[in-house]
Amino acid sequence: MFLKNHVFSLIVGIFLLAGLSSCKSKFEKVRASNNIQMKYQEAVKYYEKGKYSKALTLFEDLVTRYRGTAEAEDLYYYTAYSSYRLKDYISARYHFKQFADKYPNSQRAEECRFMSAYCFYLDSPRSNLDQENTRKAIEQLQLFVNLYPESEKAEEAGTLIQDLREKLEKKAFDNAKLYFNMGLPDDYRAAVIALENVLKVYPDTKHSEEIEYLLVKSQYLFADNSLPRRQEERFNQMLDYYETFSEHYPESKYNNELKSLRSSAERKITTAIKIVEADEKARKKYEEELGVSNPGTAAETAKENEQ
Numbered sequence: 001m002f003l004k005n006h007v008f009s010l011i012v013g014i015f016l017l018a019g020l021s022s023c024k025s026k027f028e029k030v031r032a033s034n035n036i037q038m039k040y041q042e043a044v045k046y047y048e049k050g051k052y053s054k055a056l057t058l059f060e061d062l063v064t065r066y067r068g069t070a071e072a073e074d075l076y077y078y079t080a081y082s083s084y085r086l087k088d089y090i091s092a093r094y095h096f097k098q099f100a101d102k103y104p105n106s107q108r109a110e111e112c113r114f115m116s117a118y119c120f121y122l123d124s125p126r127s128n129l130d131q132e133n134t135r136k137a138i139e140q141l142q143l144f145v146n147l148y149p150e151s152e153k154a155e156e157a158g159t160l161i162q163d164l165r166e167k168l169e170k171k172a173f174d175n176a177k178l179y180f181n182m183g184l185p186d187d188y189r190a191a192v193i194a195l196e197n198v199l200k201v202y203p204d205t206k207h208s209e210e211i212e213y214l215l216v217k218s219q220y221l222f223a224d225n226s227l228p229r230r231q232e233e234r235f236n237q238m239l240d241y242y243e244t245f246s247e248h249y250p251e252s253k254y255n256n257e258l259k260s261l262r263s264s265a266e267r268k269i270t271t272a273i274k275i276v277e278a279d280e281k282a283r284k285k286y287e288e289e290l291g292v293s294n295p296g297t298a299a300e301t302a303k304e305n306e307q
Contacts, residue, residue, distance in 0.1 A: 027054050036065050039077070047078055056082035073103055080112065084119065093119035114153045117141040121160050127170040138164050169202045173211065179219050185225035191218040212245045213254045220261050224268065228279075231272035235265040 032041045043058035059079045066072045080095035096116035100109045120137035141157045141164075148154060176194035179187045195215045196204065205211065219241050223234030242262050245252070 007060070015090055016146055018201065031058060031061065036062060040066070040071065044078065047082060050085075051191055052082045052085040056086065073099075073106060073108075076102065077108055077112070080115070084115065089119040089123040093117075093123070104130075109252065110148050113147065113150070114144050114157065118155065118160070119145050121164065124164060124167065127167045131168055132169055134164050138168075138188065165202075166206075169198070169207070172198045173202065173205070173207050176211070186223065188218045188222035192222060196221050209249050209252060211242070212248060213252070213258065216241045216245055216258050216261065220265060223280070228272040228275040232269050232276075235269045235272070238265050 027046075030039055033039055040062055041057055043055050043062065046058065047054075056079065059075060059082060062075060062301040065074065065080070066075050076095065076099045080099055083089075083092035083095055093116045096112040099106075103109055106112075106204040113217050117137065117140035118203055120133060120140050125131070138161050141161050144151075145154050145157050147163075151157075172194070174274035176191055176198055179191035179194055192215060195211050195218065197209065198211055216238060219234065221240035223231050223238055226234050239262060240267065242258055242265075245258060246255070249255075
């Protein structure tokens with residue numbers, strides 16, 4: 001009886017294994033196969049049908065098997081494009097670059113060099129995030145233009161570079177505005193520096209009018225929050241910014257507001273000069289009464305120069 005049960009269990013097990021084996025998908029059978037030529041052909045079929053995930057799995061299984069063969073070039077090419085179609089741009093740009101480096105004389109080398117740079121472009125984040133990939137994309141696209149100046153893709157690469165530069169420009173401008181919006185005396189000074197840098201790095205920026213407007217306002221607020229001893233110099237710098245703005249944008253919508261700030265700055269300069277003169281007279285009088293120089297003057301002056 002025990003023997004019969006054992007034989008029955010064994011038969012059932014064999015049928016179950018056979019059933020499970022027959023339930024294996026075609027893809028799993030192909031992947032498990034040692035017939036690399038058949039596996040390669042099936043991988044290409046999956047790719048052509050848009051089943052890029054399955055195609056990529058098979059291509060990656062075959063990479064080491066085809067290394068050094070004539071088919072290896074096609075394999076690298078398909079692997080790169082499978083990653084690209086799956087929007088895995090980090091892997092795709094690596095594979096495209098590998099292809100261009102391994103097969104520099106291939107008719108596809110130019111295309112793959114461009115696609116590697118283009119994947120950097122696609123992976124460039126929004127302007128409010130870190131822009132390391134944006135800078136790398138510009139570098140790679142510029143490298144492509146240098147290598148293939150006569151390429152049909154050179155003009156497109158130039159357009160992409162301009163788009164990326166505008167993103168960096170916006171990032172720099174937004175950072176400068178952030179200092180201005182924080183509204184603290186030291187932040188206004190930082191805003192002036194940041195805004196000037198934007199104009200230096202991006203002289204043709206489309207934000208130039210707003211940048212110069214904010215330069216005038218930032219310098220005004222920086223001067224207004226300074227000690228009287230420093231105000232004359234700082235308000236005069238603000239007036240210089242104002243004159244430049246007026247020359248560049250005589251019809252600007254900001255003109256009335258900035259004219260008002262100019263008048264205010266001129267009045268504050270007059271007031272600051274009077275305060276400084278009065279302080280100087282008071283200091284001299286104090287020294288004459290004591291018969292000695294004021295020991296705190298040097299330290300106070302140094303502190304004032306920092307503000």
